[in-house]
Amino acid sequence: MxxxxxxxxxxxxxxxxxxxxxxxxxxxxxxxxxxAAIGIQTNGWRALDQLGVGSKLRQTAIPLIGFLDVSANNVSLKEVPIGYGEARCLKRxxxxxxxxxxxxxxxxxxxxxxxxxxxxxxxxxxxxxxxxxxxxxxxxxxxxxxxxxxxxxxxxxxxxxVSPTSNVRGFTNYPSGHGFSPEFVTINKDHVFLGRIPLNDKLVYWFIARPRTPQDSIVSKDPELMRNSSMESITDFPNEMVEMVKNSELTSLTLTGTRxxxxxxxxxxxxxxxxxxxxxxxxxxxxxxxxxxxxxxxxxxxxxxxxxxxxxxxxxxxxxxxxxxxxxxxxxxxxxxxxxxxxxxxxxxxxxxxxxxxxxxxxxxxxxxxxxxxxxxxxxxxxxxxxxx
Ligand SMILES: Cc1cc2nc3c(=O)[nH]c(=O)nc-3n(C[C@H](O)[C@H](O)[C@H](O)COP(=O)(O)OP(=O)(O)OC[C@H]3O[C@@H](n4cnc5c(N)ncnc54)[C@H](O)[C@@H]3O)c2cc1C
Missing domain, CATH: 3.50.50.60 (FAD/NAD(P)-binding domain)
Structure with a gap:
């Protein structure tokens, strides 16, 4: 054989x-x-091009212009432009x-x-x-x-x-457009790390990495609980982030541990x-x-x-x-x-x-x-x- x-x-x-x-x-x-989604940067696009599927996939997601770290009161801390590279977020x-x-x-x-x-x-x-x-x-x-x-x-x-962190991931759809700039925005506060990436002008992918809790095995089975626990972990984050999680598509949510x-x-x-x-x-x-x-x-x-x-x-x-x-x-x-x-x-x-x-x-x-x-x-x-x- x-x-x-x-x-x-x-x-x-x-x-x-x-x-x-x-x-x-x-x-x-x-x-x-x-x-839900996966961020692919220059190295990943090179590999996808070798696989012969890069150009087809590029049509499904907007190019990102850079990375932006913001503080919990929404002040820009550090901006890194993509430069000559490429980053897009694809639906898995x-x-x-x-x-x-x-x-x-x-x-x-x-x-x-x-x-x-x-x-x-x-x-x-x-x-x-x-x-x-x-x-x-x-x-x-x-x-x-x-x-x-x-x-x-x-x-x-x-x-x-096993790391002490759990991750919740999901999509939020904004039927009239989200209005966010095409950037990968991250906020990090008190061991909670939130990332937000737009796929197009209406759909946004987000993830929250936060300390694992003993309830996570139960929470991971119920999308409502996942959404609620995510909102609890970001109460003092900018309002637009809290709203994003509040309006997320329940069927897209997953909670996993980090290994x-x-x-x-x-x-x-x-x-x-x-x-x-x-x-x-x-x-x-x-x-x-x-x-x-x-x-x-x-x-x-x-x-x-x-x-x-x-x-x-x-x-x-x-x-x-x-x-x-x-x-x-x-x-x-x-x-x-x-x-x-x-x-x-x-x-x-x-x-x-x-x-x-x-x-x-x-x-x-x-x-x-x-x-x-x-x-x-x-x-x-x-x-x-x-x-x-
Ligand atoms: C919160 C989070 C965010 C992430 N974000 C990104 C990102 O933005 N960009 C990025 O590049 N990566 C990201 N990753 C990492 C990425 O998701 C993984 O590295 C990637 O999915 C690994 O792919 P894989 O095919 O190796 O494994 P998997 O995706 O786990 O696939 C394994 C496959 O094998 C099958 N399988 C398992 N056991 C068996 C068996 N015994 N017999 C037959 N089939 C079996 C499963 O059903 C599954 O289909 C992230 C990970 C996490 C946790």
Whole structure:
């Protein structure tokens, strides 16, 4: 059998473009779009362009002109123009559908939950056990199965760490226009971090990162409770923000915890076993403070497809061991290329998260010093280029 199997589709768009047939196993019955929207900056657009869907997606969201930090009394604190870069906020459903529709029919198999991964005792190729009883022998498995990854467990990765922050995300629709400037506006006060991004002149995406509470597991099941708890967390924020949350679309709301892999874990973990590896949140889940997890996943896709194609699109030999070695070498190359980028990105996210979450003055000072020394350029991480497919 010559196909790639896994459970998210970002990469497979790339792999099929490179002539490698693949199957995407998704446990849900339809495309999942949890989280309302996703901010994509220059690095993410580069990856989407490589996937061939950038221009289609650009038509669905307005370009942002910059980032604006404001204080709780609505005074502008810091403005960072996008400059030559690009930032837009996409509906998650639109992103997922566009990527999925670009694949050959039948590539995504819904309702396929992977229970375990193991290696064939003779060939050392992976074998997937599905919940419906099916067993699939694959040449390559790429685990893009998110934060609770079965594939990461197989690789022996440490479980992601839990941060003391919860996130509520949602949309607010303004039928007569919101009138906000096309900027990513953030407010940070007393461990509560609010972000607002317009998608067009009527629709706004917002998120609130706030300290986790013991009630969150109950609140997360009821959109009214999510909205109320969000409003409670921002009572002294500008009125337009409170109104935005008050008028949010209940069906769009989600509340999730924050999980992350620490930078030193990313530096040390081994991300490949035989011809099995991970990508996206399964590899490098990070806090939402830079809005980069999804774009980093798209970068993974481009790099992984490029590395695999180099080895898999050439004529295979009759020696199965040599063929496997070539795939393993391609995956090692992928892990090498991604590791430093991910350590850099996750260190920046970790430092910002610690600054927002910590109550210790000493910790805050350390974080500020780190930011000044290493991350003075606020948009530096968005200039990264994952290269050609
Ligand atoms: C509050 C918040 C805001 C964010 N904002 C941004 C942003 O603005 N920009 C950005 O780039 N990123 C952002 N992110 C990060 C981004 O959402 C994630 O990094 C991205 O969704 C990860 O994609 P993924 O495909 O790796 O994982 P997921 O989106 O979790 O997808 C995993 C898929 O695997 C499936 N699956 C899981 N287990 C199995 C199994 N056993 N068998 C079969 N299928 C399975 C799931 O059903 C799911 O479809 C944010 C995150 C948070 C929490």
């Amino acid at each position: 010559r196909f790639v199997e896994a459970d998210c589709f970002h990469w497979f768009d790339n792999e099929y473009r490179k002539g490698i047939s693949s199957l995407v196993l998704e446990r849900a019955d339809t495309l999942r779009d949890t989280g 459903s639109v992103l997922m559908e566009t990527l999925a529709n670009d694949l050959p029919i039948g590539t995504v198999c819904f309702g396929c939950r992977i229970l375990t991964v193991k290696l064939d005792a003779i060939t050392s190729y992976p074998i997937l056990q599905l919940q419906d009883g099916r067993v699939i022998k694959a040449k390559v498995v790429i685990g893009c199965d998110g934060v609770n990854s079965v594939v990461a467990d197989f690789l022996g990765l440490k479980p992601p760490r 992350y892999r620490a930078p030193w874990d990313l530096l040390l973990e081994s991300f490949r076993k035989s011809t099995v590896t991970v990508a996206g949140d399964a590899m490098h889940v990070m806090g939402p403070f830079l809005g980069q997890g999804g774009s980093a996943a798209l970068e993974d896709a481009v790099v992984l497809a490029r590395c695999l194609a180099k080895e898999m699109c050439v004529r295979t030999t009759t020696d199965p061991k040599r063929n496997r070695n070539r795939i393993e070498a391609a995956m090692d190359q992928y892990v090498r290329e991604r590791r430093l980028r991910l350590v850099h990105l996750s260190t920046k996210v970790y430092t910002i998260g610690s600054l927002l979450e910590s109550s210790s003055l000493v910790m805050k000072i350390i974080c500020i010093v780190l930011m000044i020394i290493f991350f003075r350029d606020r948009l530096g991480h968005t200039r990264y280029d994952c290269g050609k497919l």
